[in-house]
Amino acid sequence: MTKSVARTPVPSLRVGDLVEVRSAEEILATLDENGELENLPFMPEMLRFCGRRLTVHKVAYKLCDTISGTGIHRMEHAVHLTDSRCDGSAHGGCQTSCSLYWKEAWLKRVEPGMPNPPRSSCVDIPLLDANTRKEPGPDGTSRYSCQATELLRAAPTCLPFRDLGQYVTDVKTGNVRPVESAEAFLVGLFNRIQDISRRLLPRKLWFRNGLPWGFVQGRAVGRTPTAHLKLQPGETVRIKTKSEIMETLNEDRLNRGMGFEEEMARHCGRTARVQARVTRCIDERTGELLTMKNPCIILEGITCNGSHNVSCPREFVPFWREIWLERV
Structure with a gap:
């Protein structure tokens, strides 16, 4: 995979904003033939939230790469909502309980006190079900596709540690407090110094065996x-x-x-x-x-x-x- 670098995106939603998940029909209109928007799947497990009002828990403008270990990547126009984790029901009963990604196009901002709309019934969309599966493995083993497996397609751009704008964005969005953002930066800086020492210095000069914080x-x-x-x-x-x-x-x-x-x-x-x-x-x-x-x-x-x-x-x-x- 070719890594590219871009500056910190500027989210429009922030932590605490009240939003309403659009209807299944509205969301379906935003998806391509793979059931995705900007390479991010909308999964069957998310249908039960359609029509519900939730608050923004975190602004998901960046994420750590747990697939290939390439560091932090940026995501655009996405958030995590309160009490919305994947229950794995359409993915073989997976129990990882990932926090779901919601594109802003699947949500609409509402003001507190506005009357709740009628709750829409949960519908079954064949397109979403069909795209929960990948081609079987070489041995015929079933393989699944979900937001977690496709994150590097949805967020291909690296967000470098040296991009100081991300630490400001972390605070502006409400993701963390200023002291927490400063702590995360200092921990990251320490770990990079440890990486350099392991590469360039003899073992006897390593601090705490060159371990990360x-x-x-x-x-x-x-x-x-x-x-x-x-x-x-x-x-x-x-x-x-x-x-x-x-x-x-x-x-x-x-x-x-x-x-x-x-x-x-x-x-x-x-x-x-x-x-x-x-x-x-x-x-x-x-x-x-x-x-x-x-x-x-x-x-x-x-x-x-x-x-x-x-x-x-x-x-x-x-x-x-x-x-x-x-x-x-």
Whole structure:
């Protein structure tokens, strides 16, 4: 993929704006033959929100590339809305619970106090259903297409760290407070200095082993350990300390293939309730629906806030191994 660079886009909506999701017929009129607008799919899971009024939760003008690791990309004319996450019902029951992207053309701004329109019934649009599938894999495995798998087509342009306008936009849109934007910039700057030191300096001169801010380093030797607590939704757990969790990670910071990152380490020691056990998720790179040998846990109210990824507003829902948790 050829990377291009452009300046920070200027969104028209901001956090807290009240909007109404247009009717399915209005939205369908904006889509091409692939059920997309500007390469972003409108998915069947989004139909249930048609006619509803929601507030803008985050302005989705940028996102972190979790497919090929090329950094931050820019998205135009899109937002995330409150309480609108994908339930995976049209994608094999995927449990990733991604925050949905809404193009501004699918929304209309409304003023508080305006009467609510009649709720339209949820309709089934064959075009949307047909475009949830990709060509099968070489072995005949079913593969899915969703907003997450197509993000690099919808947001092909890189937004470089040095583009200082993005940190101003983060504040102007209401995505973050000024202090949070400054923190994200400083963390990003520190991490780039660490990258340079690892490339140019001998190991003995590396600061904290050249690790990015948060300093998560796997310590396990050989096969990583596991635990089976059989946690169920509604149970209360405490996230173990960072030191305890690092003992379960290999040098790539993986436990049985599941990664633990700095954003997750921010929650160490916190108490939370179990929201769900996760057994299925879509591989963003291939579209394949993966079935986990060891189920993972989603915790209520815990999402990635982007502080280690220049305030990316995607708000991923982290997956937790049971060995990283303990019953309260």
